[in-house]
Amino acid sequence: MSKQRNILLVYTGGTIGMMKDPKTGALRAFNFDKLLKNIPELNLLDCKISTQSFAKPIDSSDMNTEYYIDLVEIIEQNYDDFDGFVVLSGSDTMAYASSAISFMLENLSKPVIFTGSQLPIGDLRTDAKENLITAIQIAASYINDIPTVPEVALYFEYQLYRANRTTKINAEHFEAFTSLNYPPLATSGVHLKFNKEAIMPYNKKVLIVRKILDTNIAILKLFPGITKTTISSTLNIKNIKGIIIETYGSGNAPTSIWFIELLKKAIKKGIFIINVTQCSGGSVTLGQYDTSMQLKKIGIIDGKDITTESAVGKCMYLLGAKISSKDFKSVFETSLRGEIV
Ligand code: ASP
Numbered sequence: 001m002s003k004q005r006n007i008l009l010v011y012t013g014g015t016i017g018m019m020k021d022p023k024t025g026a027l028r029a030f031n032f033d034k035l036l037k038n039i040p041e042l043n044l045l046d047c048k049i050s051t052q053s054f055a056k057p058i059d060s061s062d063m064n065t066e067y068y069i070d071l072v073e074i075i076e077q078n079y080d081d082f083d084g085f086v087v088l089s090g091s092d093t094m095a096y097a098s099s100a101i102s103f104m105l106e107n108l109s110k111p112v113i114f115t116g117s118q119l120p121i122g123d124l125r126t127d128a129k130e131n132l133i134t135a136i137q138i139a140a141s142y143i144n145d146i147p148t149v150p151e152v153a154l155y156f157e158y159q160l161y162r163a164n165r166t167t168k169i170n171a172e173h174f175e176a177f178t179s180l181n182y183p184p185l186a187t188s189g190v191h192l193k194f195n196k197e198a199i200m201p202y203n204k205k206v207l208i209v210r211k212i213l214d215t216n217i218a219i220l221k222l223f224p225g226i227t228k229t230t231i232s233s234t235l236n237i238k239n240i241k242g243i244i245i246e247t248y249g250s251g252n253a254p255t256s257i258w259f260i261e262l263l264k265k266a267i268k269k270g271i272f273i274i275n276v277t278q279c280s281g282g283s284v285t286l287g288q289y290d291t292s293m294q295l296k297k298i299g300i301i302d303g304k305d306i307t308t309e310s311a312v313g314k315c316m317y318l319l320g321a322k323i324s325s326k327d328f329k330s331v332f333e334t335s336l337r338g339e340i341v
Pocket of ligand 1: 093
């Protein structure tokens, strides 16, 4: 007989546990226990479920990096006692949170599965139950005492993705997330099918929890007509240390001398500038066109096929880890948690 697994369900907030405020009609987070009472099906699962909730559940729009630390501390404190973790959170910033947390949990060897829903769990047509039940089953899936998914992943609408490869693509459809540059880790249909080749290999190392994130970063999205003032103001933000620049196509940007000179000056000043494509899928290929050759020459960091969400987490994490200026570029360009090719 297979061993019964212990799963910790952590509720941070989000639609899944929200109810309509009778006065305003707006959705608001409410008591987590009430949420669970709406899901008697949980008793049918072949695992032991314990729960923990943020003292004050929040909409994920308020989920800043301090909450990421709270979350990794909950995982750290309970790591030895549980076989897997399911994090219930709002979907709006879930790709950011789960990406950052993948960097914060070094040598992770247990499943940490994020999920949420587009409709509250109490809604008749809710997508919450399937998302929650399958996320728990994934977190509890072990073969020969080895977890099937020993990494941070995100489950939504029949697909399990590597968290740091995801993007929220739809505010309305149940299929709210995608991972255009990496295949699903599992697909749920009549059977739960794991894509073993895509899943991170199991490791026996000791978990290291990284709790320092440096938020002195910015995202600069290019658009035709962007002014020198806009670019220069961003590059000169007080205390700025890293800038994710969302370029066109395969990493292309204007060739104007003023533009290249501004970036060059910022890089010389010690600001790390990361080139990420503003396309939803595909990769930066520095030097493929003339329009990215200059960027390559001035030492811009190649974001490769990273998502913007993941680049934000990775940048905060590497700045927090105080990686030296000499090594920052090569470390950023290396896959740390499977976030790039
Ligand atoms: N606004 C909600 C949140 O992100 C939406 C959701 O739960 O999916 O917290």
